[in-house]
Amino acid sequence: MPEKHFYFALGAAAGSAVCVVIAKQRRKLRNTSRFFQWLYRKEPHWFLYFPLIIFLVGLWGLIPDIIHFSGWLSKEVTRTHLFDIFFFHTTFEHIENTMPVVDAYLNLFGQFLLAIICLGTMLFYIKQVKKAIATVDERSRFENKI
Amino acid sequence: MSDYLTGAGHFGVGFVIGFAIFLLLLIAFRKALWTRLYGPFIPFMLGGLAALPYFFTHQLMCDYSSWVQVFFFYPFFHCQSLLVKFFSNLYIVVLVCGLLYVLIVWHYIRLVKYVRRYGWQPGIKAKKKRRRHA
Numbered sequence: 625m626p627e628k629h630f631y632f633a634l635g636a637a638a639g640s641a642v643c644v645v646i647a648k649q650r651r652k653l654r655n656t657s658r659f660f661q662w663l664y665r666k667e668p669h670w671f672l673y674f675p676l677i678i679f680l681v682g683l684w685g686l687i688p689d690i691i692h693f694s695g696w697l698s699k700e701v702t703r704t705h706l707f708d709i710f711f712f713h714t715t716f717e718h719i720e721n722t723m724p725v726v727d728a729y730l731n732l733f734g735q736f737l738l739a740i741i742c743l744g745t746m747l748f749y750i751k752q753v754k755k756a757i758a759t760v761d762e763r764s765r766f767e768n769k770i
Numbered sequence: 771m772s773d774y775l776t777g778a779g780h781f782g783v784g785f786v787i788g789f790a791i792f793l794l795l796l797i798a799f800r801k802a803l804w805t806r807l808y809g810p811f812i813p814f815m816l817g818g819l820a821a822l823p824y825f826f827t828h829q830l831m832c833d834y835s836s837w838v839q840v841f842f843f844y845p846f847f848h849c850q851s852l853l854v855k856f857f858s859n860l861y862i863v864v865l866v867c868g869l870l871y872v873l874i875v876w877h878y879i880r881l882v883k884y885v886r887r888y889g890w891q892p893g894i895k896a897k898k899k900r901r902r903h904a
Contacts, residue, residue: 629864669886672879742871743814749878750807753885760889 630734631685634711636741639681643674672752675745685711772858774848777824782863783853784820784842788813789870801892806881810874816842817867 646653650671653660663670688702688710707713720727775783792809799805820842838844847853857863 669879669883672882675875739814743811745875746810746878749875749882752882753803753807753878756882756885757890760885764889 627731627734628686628689629738630716630730631689631711631713632682633734633737633741635682635685636678637737638684638711639678640741640744642681643677646674646677647671672749678741678745685713688713773854775850775854775857776860777821778860778863779853779857780824780842780844780847781817781821782857782867783847784817785813785867785870787842788816789873791816803890803892806877810877813870813874820844820847 650660654664667673688707691697692699692702703714703717705714708715716730719730789812792805792812795805795809795812823838823841823844836845839846
């Protein structure tokens with residue numbers, strides 16, 4: 625079957641897209657939304673915790689497996705069309721049964737996707753550190769001039 | 771349970787050892803920014819290197835030539851019983867690597883917060899926030 629990491633990787637990719645949208649809109653949201661005003665007041669660096677969103681959206685793809693493992697519903701039920709809302713769980717399970725080659729490629733794709741998201745997150749932080757150092761240097765140079 | 775390490779197991783071993791190297795580098799080069807910035811890539815590089823032969827040959831058995839040792843001692847780790855016991859379970863590998871990745875992200879968040887406040891001045895320790903009592 626497409627392994628669990630594949631579903632998680634799909635979710636993580638969707639989560640990353642959500643984070644990009646929030647990152648672009650966050651200043652606008654600060655002016656309009658009370659929730660974001662509260663968030664900025666509580667923790668000005670709140671956006672640094674964005675991997676949490678990626679993780680939570682990634683978990684959405686694992687829900688059918690969690691339900692099945694916990695014994696709440698049988699595998700037959702977790703493969704009905706309703707469960708396509710969990711990142712096309714049923715469709716991919718069907719692909720597993722009918723096209724094993726495609727299934728192997730999907731697993732490989734999932735691994736690469738996860739690696740890209742993990743490393744991309746780290747690169748984002750490196751960029752933030754470099755930006756912060758440049759800003760602080762500029763500020764101190766400006767203060768020395770005065 | 772298999773009697774050899776799978777690709778994920780090799781990645782897990784490489785990742786854990788890489789993380790240990792990263793921590794040692796943090797202690798050895800405490801004031802260098804590059805260890806803090808690029809050190810967290812070591813677990814990924816070592817884990818990737820360790821799992822590379824598995825990508826190409828799938829399940830290598832124990833009798834292979836010594837040049838494969840280049841890939842982070844692949845043949846040596848392949849049948850180590852203690853490692854096989856822990857790292858042949860995929861869920862344990864996921865849990866261990868996931869927790870270590872959380873630590874890496876935590877390390878970066880602290881670094882960004884510190885640098886935004888003080889710039890890069892390794893001598894200064896970040897002050898803890900005082901709680902106001904009403």
